[in-house]
Amino acid sequence: MQTIDLARVPVVDNHCHGVSRDQTFDDLAIWRQCFTESTDPGMARDHVASTAFYRRLIRTLADFLGCEPEERAIFAARTRREGRELTGALLHAANVDTLLLDTGFPPSEEVFPVSELAEIGGCRTGPMLRLEILMESLLAEHHSLEDVKEALVAELHDVRRRGYVALKSIAAYRTGLDIREWSREEAEASFHEYRRVAGAGHARLVHKPLLDTLLHVAFAQAARQEVPVQFHVGYGDADTDLLLGNPLYLRPVLQRPDYHGMPVVLLHECYPYTRQGGYLAAVYENVYLDLSYGIPLLGYGEMLSFTRQALGVAPSSKLMYSSDGIGVPELHWISAIDGRRAIGEALGELVSQGELDLVVAEATGEDVLRANATRLYRL
Numbered sequence: 001m002q003t004i005d006l007a008r009v010p011v012v013d014n015h016c017h018g019v020s021r022d023q024t025f026d027d028l029a030i031w032r033q034c035f036t037e038s039t040d041p042g043m044a045r046d047h048v049a050s051t052a053f054y055r056r057l058i059r060t061l062a063d064f065l066g067c068e069p070e071e072r073a074i075f076a077a078r079t080r081r082e083g084r085e086l087t088g089a090l091l092h093a094a095n096v097d098t099l100l101l102d103t104g105f106p107p108s109e110e111v112f113p114v115s116e117l118a119e120i121g122g123c124r125t126g127p128m129l130r131l132e133i134l135m136e137s138l139l140a141e142h143h144s145l146e147d148v149k150e151a152l153v154a155e156l157h158d159v160r161r162r163g164y165v166a167l168k169s170i171a172a173y174r175t176g177l178d179i180r181e182w183s184r185e186e187a188e189a190s191f192h193e194y195r196r197v198a199g200a201g202h203a204r205l206v207h208k209p210l211l212d213t214l215l216h217v218a219f220a221q222a223a224r225q226e227v228p229v230q231f232h233v234g235y236g237d238a239d240t241d242l243l244l245g246n247p248l249y250l251r252p253v254l255q256r257p258d259y260h261g262m263p264v265v266l267l268h269e270c271y272p273y274t275r276q277g278g279y280l281a282a283v284y285e286n287v288y289l290d291l292s293y294g295i296p297l298l299g300y301g302e303m304l305s306f307t308r309q310a311l312g313v314a315p316s317s318k319l320m321y322s323s324d325g326i327g328v329p330e331l332h333w334i335s336a337i338d339g340r341r342a343i344g345e346a347l348g349e350l351v352s353q354g355e356l357d358l359v360v361a362e363a364t365g366e367d368v369l370r371a372n373a374t375r376l377y378r379l
């Protein structure tokens with residue numbers, strides 16, 4: 001089988017999160033916690049080390065750190081490095097062109113500021129605005145639903161001018177991707193229920209008619225400005241209902257002609273709904289599929305499999321690389337290594353099968369790793 005060498009192509013990581021300023025971990029089990037979406041304490045203690053992802057991470061890190069491929073040796077070697085220096089070394093080794101950061105999580109005080117991370121990594125960085133966090137702060141400040149909607153319009157009036165490259169929604173984590181249209185009365189009742197729970201302060205916005213109604217306000221703004229909206233889809237921690245994380249639920253939003261200008265980015269290859277996400281990218285002009293190689297935390301074969309599924313159904317002009325790295329720089333780094341390898345191998349298969357020629361395959365690899373995102377986010 002042919003494989004396309006993409007080792008030298010810099011990546012635009014179209015969806016990731018900040019790196020923690022503090023890279024010290026009291027013990028191995030706490031570090032392992034960075035490589036699972038489970039919050040059950042026994043998982044990090046007893047099970048994470050036996051995932052295909054973790055085993056590959058340890059073996060790949062051994063080369064980078066120059067130590068034995070054994071987790072205690074890896075942990076000791078990374079603990080000896082200064083956090084900022086380790087972050088810089090890993091991001092440089094990953095050959096990152098740009099990091100697009102969801103600034104909604106982790107909290108900003110815990111991570112390197114967006115501009116500082118650019119200096120550390122020798123790359124460009126761009127922040128994205130997480131809608132639900134903005135909505136919660138507006139809900140704490142305003143006393144009527146109409147005021148909140150007006151304030152949201154004002155906040156989102158010129159997204160790029162405020163320095164953001166995209167919006168991000170975690171509706172899948174809160175009330176599901178079946179974002180509906182609610183009557184004024186239903187939305188008002190939901191608003192009052194929220195206010196009752198929140199009192200004078202903040203509450204988690206899990207009130208469906210209210211959240212859906214505010215999302216529609218945001219979509220109208222995004223569509224007018226042609227600003228991409230990223231949706232968390234599929235795999236996440238136990239807080240997400242994976243049934244309601246199926247991207248097919250987005251159909252009513254995708255069918256609205258007035259939202260046609262809003263590029264919709266389905267994150268995390270919608271895992272395990274990659275075929276469904278690829279289908280949507282094939283059918284709706286404004287839908288793009290993100291291919292994320294850090295999280296979900298998968299074995300290499302599974303990454304190759306979703307890459308094949310995506311390339312098999314969606315136009316390659318709709319596919320974009322990401323890491324979804326968060327907290328530790330190892331995730332941003334290993335994702336770039338794995339992503340280049342899986343995309344190169346899947347494209348090589350298409351060449352062997354006579355679907356592409358070599359020149360087109362190389363150009364496609366570069367499109368998925370960098371050029372498509374550069375164009376979509378106007379970098």
Ligand SMILES: [Zn+2]
Nearest residue numbers: 016017102324
């Ligand atoms: Zn994310």
